[in-house]
Amino acid sequence: MTMSMESFPIGQEMDVTYPNFKVSLTLLSSTQLTFEITEGPFAHTETVDIQIVPLGNSIFAVSWQEMDGATVINVQDYDRGVVHSFATLPDGQFLRMTGTFAITRPADRTADDRPHRNRALVLDAMTSLFQRHDASAVGRLYADDYIQHNPNIPQGRDALQGLVEALSPSVHYEPGLIIAEGDLVAIHGRIRGWADEPQVVVDIFRVEGGKLVEHWDVLQNEVPVSGGVAGLSMFDPEEGASRAG
Numbered sequence: 313m314t315m316s317m318e319s320f321p322i323g324q325e326m327d328v329t330y331p332n333f334k335v336s337l338t339l340l341s342s343t344q345l346t347f348e349i350t351e352g353p354f355a356h357t358e359t360v361d362i363q364i365v366p367l368g369n370s371i372f373a374v375s376w377q378e379m380d381g382a383t384v385i386n387v388q389d390y391d392r393g394v395v396h397s398f399a400t401l402p403d404g405q406f407l408r409m410t411g412t413f414a415i416t417r418p419a420d421r422t423a424d425d426r427p428h429r430n431r432a433l434v435l436d437a438m439t440s441l442f443q444r445h446d447a448s449a450v451g452r453l454y455a456d457d458y459i460q461h462n463p464n465i466p467q468g469r470d471a472l473q474g475l476v477e478a479l480s481p482s483v484h485y486e487p488g489l490i491i492a493e494g495d496l497v498a499i500h501g502r503i504r505g506w507a508d509e510p511q512v513v514v515d516i517f518r519v520e521g522g523k524l525v526e527h528w529d530v531l532q533n534e535v536p537v538s539g540g541v542a543g544l545s546m547f548d549p550e551e552g553a554s555r556a557g
Contacts, residue, residue, distance in 0.1 A: 320364055320372055321390070323420030328395050330411035339419070345374070370426070388413075391426070391521060427492035430519040434497040435487055437524055438515065442485035442503060447476040455523040462529055480505055489551045495519050502534065502547045510534040512546045 325338045333352040339345050342364060348357040360376040367373055370390040377383045380402050387396040399407045433453065440449035450473040458469045465475060482505030489500040497517045504510045511531045518526035537545050 319370065321419030324415060325417035326413045326415045328411045328413040330397070330409045426495065430495065430497045431490050431492040433519060433524065434499055434517050435490065438485055438487055438499060438501065441476050442483060445476060445479050447473050450476060453524055455520065455525040458524065459526040461527060486549045488547055488549055500547070
């Protein structure tokens with residue numbers, strides 16, 4: 313999902329701690345912010361006109377020029393809780409700094425697009441690995457220290473890649489309903505060729521930094537609907553499509 317200005321946290325106040333000083337930022341609007349530095353050689357308070365460029369994945373480039381001629385570019389990364397700052401001072405000195413931030417006042421409107429991005433990430437992973445058998449996708453989608461809560465599969469990304477490389481051509485995954493909230497995604501699906509009988513599976517993933525970092529799953533052999541029982545099927549591949557959005 314492409315980030316938009318609607319996700320910029322207007323109204324938010326935060327303290328950014330750099331190695332040598334701290335600055336308080338108030339994001340007044342999409343065109344202005346106020347910064348306050350209370351100590352050190354850069355101490356002053358100013359409201360500046362800003363330009364914001366959404367870079368995707370909750371990252372924004374925020375740039376401005378100060379009254380004394382200093383220019384600043386802040387790369388604000390809200391997934392990782394850091395600000396990368398690049399400043400050229402009036403005397404020509406160039407500063408590169410990275411600081412962590414703490415939110416002291418939340419935005420006027422909360423906008424969290426992680427569920428949309430994480431949902432797409434999980435769907436990409438499950439279809440790449442278990443439909444197309446693309447083992448190279450593991451390096452793109454999974455974290456180095458991937459945690460696996462399945463006692464039959466070894467830990468780590470390399471083990472997962474080896475598993476995909478060894479899959480039988482008969483293995484085929486069908487995605488269904490996907491539920492995403494915060495950094496967690498649950499996907500309901502059906503997999504054939506993994507066991508003697510088709511199985512219905514719920515996979516749960518935790519996402520961090522745009523990668524899949526942790527996984528749980530529950531599998532059950534699919535039980536066909538019996539004509540004598542007024543029950544519904546365990547899995548319908550259309551269930552996810554009807555609720556996508």
